[in-house]
Amino acid sequence: MHSQRFHSFVDRLSTHSYLTEEERQALLALPTSRESIASQATIVAPEEVGQSCYVVVKGLLARISHTREGSRQILSFYVAGDMPHLQSLMHPRAIFGLFALCESEIVRIPHTALREVIKAYPRVSDALSRELGRESNIAFEWIVNLGRRTAIERIAHLFCEMAVKTGTAQERDTRFTFPITQTMLADAAGLSAVHVNRSLQALRKEKVLRFEQGYVEIPNWQALVDVAGFDGSYLESERSLHFANSG
Amino acid sequence: MHSQRFHSFVDRLSTHSYLTEEERQALLALPTSRESIASQATIVAPEEVGQSCYVVVKGLLARISHTREGSRQILSFYVAGDMPHLQSLMHPRAIFGLFALCESEIVRIPHTALREVIKAYPRVSDALSRELGRESNIAFEWIVNLGRRTAIERIAHLFCEMAVKTGTAQERDTRFTFPITQTMLADAAGLSAVHVNRSLQALRKEKVLRFEQGYVEIPNWQALVDVAGFDGSYLESERSLHFANSG
DNA sequence: CGCCTTCTTGAATTCTGTCAACCCCTGTGG
DNA sequence: CCACAGGGGTTGACAGAATTCAAGAAGGCG
Numbered sequence: 120m121h122s123q124r125f126h127s128f129v130d131r132l133s134t135h136s137y138l139t140e141e142e143r144q145a146l147l148a149l150p151t152s153r154e155s156i157a158s159q160a161t162i163v164a165p166e167e168v169g170q171s172c173y174v175v176v177k178g179l180l181a182r183i184s185h186t187r188e189g190s191r192q193i194l195s196f197y198v199a200g201d202m203p204h205l206q207s208l209m210h211p212r213a214i215f216g217l218f219a220l221c222e223s224e225i226v227r228i229p230h231t232a233l234r235e236v237i238k239a240y241p242r243v244s245d246a247l248s249r250e251l252g253r254e255s256n257i258a259f260e261w262i263v264n265l266g267r268r269t270a271i272e273r274i275a276h277l278f279c280e281m282a283v284k285t286g287t288a289q290e291r292d293t294r295f296t297f298p299i300t301q302t303m304l305a306d307a308a309g310l311s312a313v314h315v316n317r318s319l320q321a322l323r324k325e326k327v328l329r330f331e332q333g334y335v336e337i338p339n340w341q342a343l344v345d346v347a348g349f350d351g352s353y354l355e356s357e358r359s360l361h362f363a364n365s366g
Numbered sequence: 367m368h369s370q371r372f373h374s375f376v377d378r379l380s381t382h383s384y385l386t387e388e389e390r391q392a393l394l395a396l397p398t399s400r401e402s403i404a405s406q407a408t409i410v411a412p413e414e415v416g417q418s419c420y421v422v423v424k425g426l427l428a429r430i431s432h433t434r435e436g437s438r439q440i441l442s443f444y445v446a447g448d449m450p451h452l453q454s455l456m457h458p459r460a461i462f463g464l465f466a467l468c469e470s471e472i473v474r475i476p477h478t479a480l481r482e483v484i485k486a487y488p489r490v491s492d493a494l495s496r497e498l499g500r501e502s503n504i505a506f507e508w509i510v511n512l513g514r515r516t517a518i519e520r521i522a523h524l525f526c527e528m529a530v531k532t533g534t535a536q537e538r539d540t541r542f543t544f545p546i547t548q549t550m551l552a553d554a555a556g557l558s559a560v561h562v563n564r565s566l567q568a569l570r571k572e573k574v575l576r577f578e579q580g581y582v583e584i585p586n587w588q589a590l591v592d593v594a595g596f597d598g599s600y601l602e603s604e605r606s607l608h609f610a611n612s613g
Numbered sequence: 614c615g616c617c618t619t620c621t622t623g624a625a626t627t628c629t630g631t632c633a634a635c636c637c638c639t640g641t642g643g
Numbered sequence: 644c645c646a647c648a649g650g651g652g653t654t655g656a657c658a659g660a661a662t663t664c665a666a667g668a669a670g671g672c673g
Contacts, residue, residue, distance in 0.1 A: 547618085548620070549618095559619090
């Protein structure tokens with residue numbers, strides 16, 4: 120069933136954009152292929168010219184960049200419901216690579232088909248633009264994170280973001296899987312693996328955050344938010360405002 | 367004359383997107399108002415709901431964020447020809463503020479008028495999306511910069527980017543105005559002002575870069591590129607590929 | 614002239630990275 | 644069944660990078 124593959128993604132778009140039933144059906148009817156991706160596999164290499172966008176069904180993907188010296192920097196995470204590589208629709212040649220951090224499942228959507236839907240339903244185009252805008256805001260917030268926060272704050276902030284993105288954030292006992300190693304976390308936080316290890320220990324000691332074997336436990340959400348200086352407004356969209364403009 | 371105000375911006379779009387003469391005229395005919403902005407003025411405050419996009423005609427704008435502790439982080443620079451706040455078209459409520467780093471001139475384009483043009487000319491919409499994609503790629507590269515480069519590399523990289531963005535980069539004696547203080551440069555590079563000062567001295571000593579009173583001199587472009595580990599491909603668009611898809 | 618901002622400098626401190634070693638667990642092949 | 648290799652996590656000692664604090668110099672501007 121296509122609908123199973125796609126509900127997560129149509130739901131995602133619906134969080135910030137109004138879609139008619141017809142538009143939803145058009146999206147759900149897109150010709151797609153489901154693919155299983157091995158852990159540590161490259162889905163899109165830098166410089167590669169792509170013909171498709173993707174939807175994450177299961178697992179965790181990341182956009183990645185490498186410096187000349189060979190050190191790695193993760194630029195963004197993609198969880199179930201996210202649409203990585205959406206920008207390839209307008210800019211087929213990839214600048215940064217797309218990578219699977221664990222065994223994942225994705226749905227591939229050919230550009231040609233998506234372009235047809237966009238042409239027929241301009242509101243779908245708007246919804247995709249908002250999705251890109253959200254990704255852009257997240258990138259900006261990462262700049263703040265890397266530029267102006269300490270190691271512990273950075274890590275705490277990253278976990279706050281992931282809790283909100285996975286929709287698991289709640290006042291008490293937030294739990295979710297985040298299947299990455301400390302080394303990968305270091306590549307996301309712009310830190311060394313050793314220092315990430317020590318920072319995680321400090322957070323554990325303070326009973327603010329546990330991260331073990333790809334599983335996160337946040338006993339007290341507010342405490343983590345306070346450590347991180349987290350304000351999640353950059354992850355949300357003002358749905359009502361868009362409705363006024365596009366509905 | 368509208369054309370004078372807008373040529374920079376239509377030219378910018380043309381660097382990555384094909385526009386027919388009719389589409390160019392439609393853009394040039396947009397109703398706009400030109401505004402002078404004082405140095406250090408806030409153009410768009412966070413949380414503000416905007417009704418317009420902008421084009422930078424002269425000067426230098428920046429997107430800015432503040433952390434809880436009050437430290438500042440610059441998220442992006444906008445030079446003449448850039449369109450800051452383009453994302454407000456789809457997401458009117460601003461997440462991050464827009465700020466004038468020096469006395470500047472901008473052109474304001476009402477969303478309503480721009481939406482009309484987009485509706486009539488889908489290719490214009492594509493061009494604007496590419497412009498947003500470029501901004502997004504720059505943000506990703508900044509994440510790499512802040513996460514994985516040393517102070518000197520970061521600063522060198524920033525200057526490389528600005529030289530390319532202003533179109534002044536050349537093999538010998540690149541010169542351009544970059545009207546910011548060392549403190550602002552620190553806010554962009556995620557460093558302290560003191561350390562920026564020392565890093566600039568080091569770059570000056572090595573005869574790689576001079577930055578004095580808002581004026582930049584790069585005697586040897588390749589030398590700066592080598593220090594920075596700069597690869598400017600994230601600033602370019604593969605025009606030919608887009609033509610194949612949209613033209 | 615005095616005031617303000619920017620730039621500069623030195624010294625001490627804090628933060629983070631590097632290096633090297635070890636532990637634990639898992640999977641593999643003999 | 645065991646030996647082994649490999650990856651991930653942990654630890655300690657040390658080195659290096661960047662910040663902070665404090666003060667002074669240089670210039671613009673009322």
